[in-house]
Amino acid sequence: MRRMVMLLVLLFGVWLDFTSAAKLGVVKTEGGLVEGKNHWMGLFSSVDVFKGIPFADVPGKWEKPKPHPGWDGVMKATKYRDRCLQITMLQRDTRGSEDCLYLNIFVPQGRKLSSSLPVMVYLFGGAFLLGASNDAAILGDSLYDGKEMADRGKVIIVSVNYRVGPLGFLSTGDSRMPGNYGLWDQHAAIAWVRRNIEAFGGNPDNITIFGQSAGAASVSYQMLSPYNKGLFRRAITQGGVALSPWALQRNPMALTKKVARKVGCWRTNEDDMITCLKMSDPIGLTMAGKIDVLLILGKGVVMDLLEFAPAIDGDFIPDEPSKLFHNAGHFDYLAGVNSMDGHIFAGVDVPTINMRNTTTVGEVRSLLIGLTKDKGNAAVSSAYSLYSSHWGSTPDPGVVKKTVADIETDFLFLVPTQTAIQLHANNTNGASTYSYLFNMKTRIPGFPRWVEAEHAEDLQYLFGKPFATPIVYFPRHRDLSRYMIAYWTNFAKTGNPNTGENKVPVAWPPFTKYHQPYLTINHKMSKSSVSYNLRSEYVKYWTQTYTTFPSIRSKEDEE
Structure with a gap:
């Protein structure tokens, strides 16, 4: 009996060894040695996870990131590091640290050690104010945990931290404090990945950057900046581009003066004010960046x-x-929005859309006034005429409510994204362009039946949550997750979402200068998922008709 037990133990050990995947162990980077943790994913497959690798030194206040000095010995890269200093969700306090420029790497392994894998670098969203590379825990696991996507897509996933809020984006609009420090952090992280990823089994010549919301707008800026030539090859934006009205600060000095007042640094002399700001406590500066929710009551829209x-x-x-797309012509580009990306913002601007109360004509017009305030009444009337044209003489209350969500989705997300896609296609230098609309029904409880894909709802599927936490999902969600991972990782490998190791449910045709197809992504995909000219009537209105109305910017805006 004892011999039998010993034999079984021996056989079990041999079986474990036979079925286990390779693992990296200690990896040499430019800063020193790092050791992560290997996670078993299934028969012959695992993912090596490295958390909290520094890609730059602790940044100086309103300075570009500097190279990390390195370390001695082996760094245990097994825990996420602090997010960059930011306000908490309830805005009562701050969280995070100034020592925050770290990244995380997820490397899929099979029987043999991986080599020359495509690399996908993720930039998180959060309105340039909040967020982290390990944000939004779901059942104990980060939303951006890359294990499932890496394992199923056979790509290396990298997630990075960058500075947000006043420390990341405060600017004087000139050389004294030019701003964009968070974008420089992202750039430094991408450059670090290019220099070091080969040691982890990645291909430094095949890097794709992708992001959602403010992270997507950041990806867009990285494409447009002249500093990124040769650093990466492809880009994916989900629900945000540099052309989005919320993605560019047009009066940075006014915002800097506002922050200065809050921290006691207001000075008539701007140089004295900037000196005072640079000596101010980082936590006080961060708290000064909190959203003043009271400003919206009866006066404006969330975007403000x-x-x-x-x-x-x-x-x-x-x-x-819009004038920098010549810099993006050599990147393959895949972009799209969620069908109701604007719904959550519309629900703040016009609360009745999520209530039983009727949404009135006055509320719709008020929303349009808030969105088009620099154009005046003529623009409001023309936009209202367009969006109400399908209502009929006695509009269905649900149709009116959905129209409000459509207005904000179009204005904040869809039209800017379609414009960026078209500009990319017009400027392409042999690179490919792809357009999509994600419209899976919302999983958020309590919303009306007509609500489809909410802002950021695509991320759970892309990062494989229906597989990681199957108990809270249905088979249809796993189908959708499988489709998205296949399209995204195929694109990262080849520049074509249809071509790669992972099968896709329907061929996705490229978007060109004269041919504008888009793919509707949900759990029921077939040939009918390919359509053309996404909301072209509304895109044409906002990009052509609306721009012909004269601006009526106030004197305050011009100062």
């Missing part, structure tokens, strides 16, 4: 509260984003 954003600095962003 999203103040921190990149600025045209004559350097990283040398000109208007």
Whole structure:
């Protein structure tokens, strides 16, 4: 009996060894040696996870990131590091640290050690004010945990931290404090990945950057900046581009003066004010960046509260984003939005859309006044005519409510994204362009039946949550997750979402200068998922008709 037990133990050990995947162990980077942790994913497969590797030194206040000095011995890269200093969700306190420029790496392994894998670098969203590379825990696991995507897509996933809020994006609009420090952090991280990823089994010549919301706008800026030529090869934006109205701070000095007042640094002399700001406590500065929710009551729209954003600095962003697409022509580009990306914002601006109360004509017009305030009444009337044209004489209350969500989705996300896709296709230098609309029904409880894909709802599927936490999902969600991972990782490998190791449910045709197909992504995909000219009537209105109305900017805006 004892011999039998010993034999079984021996056989079990041999079986474990036979079925286990390879693992990296200690990896040499430019800063020193790092050791992560290997996670078993299934038969012959695992993922090596490295958390908290520094890609730059602790940044100086409103300075570009500097190289990390390195370390002795072996760094245990097994825990996420602090997020960059930021306000908490409830805005009562701060969290995070100034020592925050770290990244995380997820490397899939099979029987043999991986080599020359495509690399996907993720930039998180959060209105340039909040967020982290390990944000939004779901059942104990980070939303951006890359294990499932890496394992199923056979790509290396990298997630990075960058500075946000006043420390990341405060600017004077000139060389004294040019801003865009968070964008420089992202750039430094991408450059670090290019220099070091080969040691982890990645291909430094095949890097894709991708992001959602403010992270997507950041990806867009990285494409447009002259500093990134040769650093990466492909880009994916989900629900945000540099052309989004919330993604560019057009009056940075006004915001800097506002922050200065809050921290006791207001001075008539701007140089004295800047000196005072540079000596101010980082936590006080961060708290000064909190959203003043009271400003919205009866006065404006949510978009007005999203103040921190990149600025045209004559350097990283040398000109208007729309004039920089010649810099992006060599990147393959895949972009799209969620069908109701604007719903959560519309629900704040017009609360009745999520209630039983009727949403009135006055509320719709008021929303349009808030969005088009620099154009005046004629623009409001023309936009209202367009969006109400399908209502009929006695509009269905649900149709009116959905129209409100459509208005904000179009204005904040869809139209800017379609414009960016078209500009990319017009400027392409042999690179490919792809357009999508993600419209899976919302999983958020309590919303009306007509609500489809909410802002950021695509991320759970892309990062494989239906597989990582199957108990809270259904088979249809796993189907959708499988489709998204296949399209995204195929694109990262080849520049074509249809071509790669992972099968896709339907061929996705490229978007070109004269041919504008898009793919509707949900759990029921077939040939009918390919359509053309996404909301072209509304895109044409906002990009052509609306721009012909004269601006009526106030004197305060011009100062």
